Amino acid sequence: MSTHEETPVNVPAEGELYGYLAEYDTPGELVEAARKVRDAGYTDFDCYSPFPVHGIDPAMGIKRTILPLIIFAGGFTGAASGILLQWYCNAHAWTWNISGKPTWSIPANIPIAYELTILLSVFCSFFGMWALNRLPQVWHPLFRQDRFLRVTDDGFFLAIEARDRRFDTVKTKELLHGAGSIALEPVYLDPDPRSRQMPKWITAFIVASTAFALIPFAIAAKARNSHSSEPHIHIFPDMDFQPKFKSDTEADMFPDGRANRGEIPGTVARGWLEQDETFWHGLDNGQWTTGFPKADGNGQPFAVDDKLVKRGQNRFNIYCSPCHGYDGHGQGMIPERVKSLGGVWQARNLVEAPTADGKGGVVVQMPNGQLFNTISNGFNTMQGYAAQIPAGDRWAIVAYVRALERAQNASRDDLPPGSNF
Amino acid sequence: MTTEAAIPTEPGKAREYFRTVTKDVAWIAEAPKPHKLWLAALTVAVCAFGWGIFCIYKLVMTGIGVWGNSNTVCWAWDITNFVWWIGIGHAGTLISAVLYLTRQHWRVSINRSAEAMTIFAVMAAGLFPLLHTGRPWFAWWMIPIPNDMGSMWPQFRSPLMWDVFAVTTYMTTSILFWYMGMVPDLATFRDRCAMQGKNLKSAIYGVLSLGWRGSARQWHRYERAYLILAGLATPLVFSVHSVVSFDFATSQLPGWHTTIFPPYFVAGAIFSGFAMVLTLLIPLRYLFNLKHIIKQEHIHAMCRIMLATGMMVGLAYASEFFIAWYSGNPFEQFTFVSRAFGPFWWAYFLMVGNNVLIPQFFWSKWVRNNNILIWFLCICINIGMWFERFVIIATSLARSFLPSAWSYYHPTRYDVGVFVGTIGMFLMLFLLFFRFAPVVAISEVKGASPEAHAGGPGSKGGHH
Numbered sequence: 001m002s003t004h005e006e007t008p009v010n011v012p013a014e015g016e017l018y019g020y021l022a023e024y025d026t027p028g029e030l031v032e033a034a035r036k037v038r039d040a041g042y043t044d045f046d047c048y049s050p051f052p053v054h055g056i057d058p059a060m061g062i063k064r065t066i067l068p069l070i071i072f073a074g075g076f077t078g079a080a081s082g083i084l085l086q087w088y089c090n091a092h093a094w095t096w097n098i099s100g101k102p103t104w105s106i107p108a109n110i111p112i113a114y115e116l117t118i119l120l121s122v123f124c125s126f127f128g129m130w131a132l133n134r135l136p137q138v139w140h141p142l143f144r145q146d147r148f149l150r151v152t153d154d155g156f157f158l159a160i161e162a163r164d165r166r167f168d169t170v171k172t173k174e175l176l177h178g179a180g181s182i183a184l185e186p187v188y189l190d191p192d193p194r195s196r197q198m199p200k201w202i203t204a205f206i207v208a209s210t211a212f213a214l215i216p217f218a219i220a221a222k223a224r225n226s227h228s229s230e231p232h233i234h235i236f237p238d239m240d241f242q243p244k245f246k247s248d249t250e251a252d253m254f255p256d257g258r259a260n261r262g263e264i265p266g267t268v269a270r271g272w273l274e275q276d277e278t279f280w281h282g283l284d285n286g287q288w289t290t291g292f293p294k295a296d297g298n299g300q301p302f303a304v305d306d307k308l309v310k311r312g313q314n315r316f317n318i319y320c321s322p323c324h325g326y327d328g329h330g331q332g333m334i335p336e337r338v339k340s341l342g343g344v345w346q347a348r349n350l351v352e353a354p355t356a357d358g359k360g361g362v363v364v365q366m367p368n369g370q371l372f373n374t375i376s377n378g379f380n381t382m383q384g385y386a387a388q389i390p391a392g393d394r395w396a397i398v399a400y401v402r403a404l405e406r407a408q409n410a411s412r413d414d415l416p417p418g419s420n421f
Numbered sequence: 422m423t424t425e426a427a428i429p430t431e432p433g434k435a436r437e438y439f440r441t442v443t444k445d446v447a448w449i450a451e452a453p454k455p456h457k458l459w460l461a462a463l464t465v466a467v468c469a470f471g472w473g474i475f476c477i478y479k480l481v482m483t484g485i486g487v488w489g490n491s492n493t494v495c496w497a498w499d500i501t502n503f504v505w506w507i508g509i510g511h512a513g514t515l516i517s518a519v520l521y522l523t524r525q526h527w528r529v530s531i532n533r534s535a536e537a538m539t540i541f542a543v544m545a546a547g548l549f550p551l552l553h554t555g556r557p558w559f560a561w562w563m564i565p566i567p568n569d570m571g572s573m574w575p576q577f578r579s580p581l582m583w584d585v586f587a588v589t590t591y592m593t594t595s596i597l598f599w600y601m602g603m604v605p606d607l608a609t610f611r612d613r614c615a616m617q618g619k620n621l622k623s624a625i626y627g628v629l630s631l632g633w634r635g636s637a638r639q640w641h642r643y644e645r646a647y648l649i650l651a652g653l654a655t656p657l658v659f660s661v662h663s664v665v666s667f668d669f670a671t672s673q674l675p676g677w678h679t680t681i682f683p684p685y686f687v688a689g690a691i692f693s694g695f696a697m698v699l700t701l702l703i704p705l706r707y708l709f710n711l712k713h714i715i716k717q718e719h720i721h722a723m724c725r726i727m728l729a730t731g732m733m734v735g736l737a738y739a740s741e742f743f744i745a746w747y748s749g750n751p752f753e754q755f756t757f758v759s760r761a762f763g764p765f766w767w768a769y770f771l772m773v774g775n776n777v778l779i780p781q782f783f784w785s786k787w788v789r790n791n792n793i794l795i796w797f798l799c800i801c802i803n804i805g806m807w808f809e810r811f812v813i814i815a816t817s818l819a820r821s822f823l824p825s826a827w828s829y830y831h832p833t834r835y836d837v838g839v840f841v842g843t844i845g846m847f848l849m850l851f852l853l854f855f856r857f858a859p860v861v862a863i864s865e866v867k868g869a870s871p872e873a874h875a876g877g878p879g880s881k882g883g884h885h
Contacts, residue, residue, distance in 0.1 A: 026876025047637035051868035089574035108578035129646035136631035154439035
């Protein structure tokens with residue numbers, strides 16, 4: 001530190017003087033020098049070192065940064081926006097009813113609010129620190145000094161800027177000498193003002209990349225404000241396009257050019273033979289049968305017994321009673337509802353007895369086969385129930401309707417002898 | 422650390438030390454030709470990564486049916502790998518943040534590479550939840566942005582959504598923390614390249630170092646920001662693995678539905694992370710001659726941490742069994758008996774053997790000095806911790822409530838391929854990092870050395 005050298009300046013001094021740059025041998029000496037400079041009343045000076053030097057902040061009189069306050073504001077914003085975001089999404093704009101639980105429950109929203117608090121605090125720490133440090137900066141006069149390249153390796157520097165009101169070309173130099181500098185050199189601004197601007201290629205890069213980044217948004221904006229008859233672009237086709245034929249379309253692979261393949265003559269699809277015309281269609285030699293099938297669709301004996309009637313009751317109450325009523329009088333809950341709305345409509349009375357001259361009592365007079373056919377294929381406004389109710393169950397309903405008719409039109413003579421009704 | 426009394430006060434002595442530190446780290450990036458072993462390792466890693474990309478291509482184009490996942494074992498290697506990788510990442514944050522807050526100065530030799538490991542591990546981890554959705558192009562549905570599906574917003578009360586927020590926050594924080602720590606060292610590289618006349622490299626490092634000039638006023642804010650970031654990263658790292666464990670703990674499956682999961686997962690994450698740090702650093706330290714920076718005592722310290730966390734994990738295993746018995750819940754008991762003695766018994770014993778028994782070797786000082794043996798033990802711990810996650814995920818699912826649905830898990834070559842691919846990617850990125858970036862926090866090593874106080878008032882009398 002005793003060797004003073006006035007380094008010859010290798011840059012022509014045509015620019016404005018920025019200040020004096022002094023180099024020190026050790027971190028400790030830098031701290032001592034910083035204290036002397038501060039005590040001499042300088043404010044526009046800075047120390048430069050490869051690592052944060054212990055004790056330099058009080059020596060230079062650096063005030064505590066306001067960064068923690070910025071970070072606190074960021075963290076608070078994160079917590080608030082996390083809670084608000086979740087409230088808006090899940091409790092306001094789109095409420096989820098999950099087993100009737102409340103739509104808004106803070107404990108389940110803590111983790112995301114917590115993470116957002118940290119995320120925004122981190123952004124504020126990182127970007128806030130660089131902003132307060134005025135970095136990134138594309139130029140600095142100190143970088144013109146070859147000596148200053150060692151500041152990131154082993155060099156300890158102190159620079160007093162010419163803009164300081166106490167700056168004096170003679171006194172400032174003496175002060176830095178006296179503070180034990182091992183080298184001292186003046187620093188000049190680059191005479192070319194363009195060197196203090198952002199290099200053109202960086203500006204060009206930022207402009208170009210911003211423009212490119214806007215392209216997708218521009219395309220989206222255009223698409224939202226224009227009409228097109230083209231099918232929309234499938235970036236990810238998912239399963240919208242499948243290598244298969246849809247019905248009634250063309251297919252080159254078949255000689256007749258049709259995608260639909262008809263039945264092969266002389267064949268019946270499994271389960272569609274329906275050979276027994278009584279069981280499947282209610283017919284007996286081309287006429288409506290008046291009895292019941294002898295066998296079910298599988299050729300097994302078909303018995304009309306108590307079990308069948310009970311099954312019929314069960315099916316009837318499910319499928320028929322809404323219109324026809326539980327007792328078959330045609331006053332189920334749907335006609336009731338029509339009535340309550342002021343309309344007049346009644347379903348067919350299934351149990352109405354015919355008059356003596358044979359009028360009315362349509363259902364009672366129907367052969368079993370026709371009743372079966374009506375259940376299967378519908379009548380007037382009633383739809384067919386073949387799709388919902390298997391054939392065996394439809395026969396069970398027929399049996400139950402017969403039982404209902406009997407019951408609703410019973411007379412005292414129908415009672416077994418000896419009963420005391 | 423060297424003794425405090427050895428602070429050099431003669432001129433140039435401290436600077437010589439600083440120069441040595443810079444050179445010892447910077448030569449790796451400045452060497453004109455990379456080390457042959459480095460090239461060989463990079464080749465292997467790139468091949469594995471390429472194979473992984475092919476498997477991912479097949480997976481995305483075909484669907485996750487190419488994996489061995491089934492209706493019963495619906496989460497298997499995918500989520501196992503996810504938890505394993507993210508756990509590995511946690512050691513990096515622990516070293517850089519928690520040890521920073523607790524003033525463990527030895528961390529400076531390894532924090533940079535551990536942070537890099539964190540980032541690459543989280544990148545590998547993030548792939549798995551994305552891929553296992555089957556249609557990763559719908560991942561944006563998890564981001565709360567207005568969309569054309571009416572008011573279709575994410576369900577924020579799902580732990581899977583918490584996961585998205587936790588992991589992305591963790592990734593962002595880790596990258597920013599890592600990059601911020603690296604800026605002064607990138608400036609070192611910039612200036613060295615400028616001194617050597619390598620203008621292009623200097624310009625690249627120059628852009629990356631943002632014009633850093635080591636000003637005391639900048640250091641002041643930088644250190645504040647660094648301290649606060651460490652303070653933020655610490656609760657973050659604990660929250661991330663807790664949230665990962667919620668993916669399981671909030672479900673009602675025996676074997677997952679336990680309150681012990683958050684601390685148990687965090688301890689396991691630190692355990693596996695330190696094992697991975699040593700797996701990477703022991704060979705690289707030899708290869709790049711960093712033995713005087715990453716010292717044997719640092720390896721000792723990491724072995725001790727593994728010993729401690731390994732026993733915490735062992736305690737968690739034991740507690741799970743105790744609670745299963747103590748709860749009197751037959752389903753819970755069945756799950757744990759079946760975990761240890763059921764069809765996956767071999768996985769359970771790999772887990773206990775590697776995670777509880779293997780770390781016991783670190784009691785011995787002889788073992789802690791034997792780096793080849795440590796490296797081997799660390800590989801065992803990596804395997805054991807992978808099996809821990811596999812055991813938790815697959816065995817609980819394979820024997821769930823409905824015995825008719827019970828099944829076994831067989832991985833396919835795509836399970837293996839994607840996993841190997843992420844290992845390849847991780848190693849590739851880590852090796853590239855080791856070649857081109859400042860692998861040791863140069864400024865922090867200098868700042869933590871006794872030479873950093875040289876010339877100060879305390880060193881006047883030759884002692885401190």
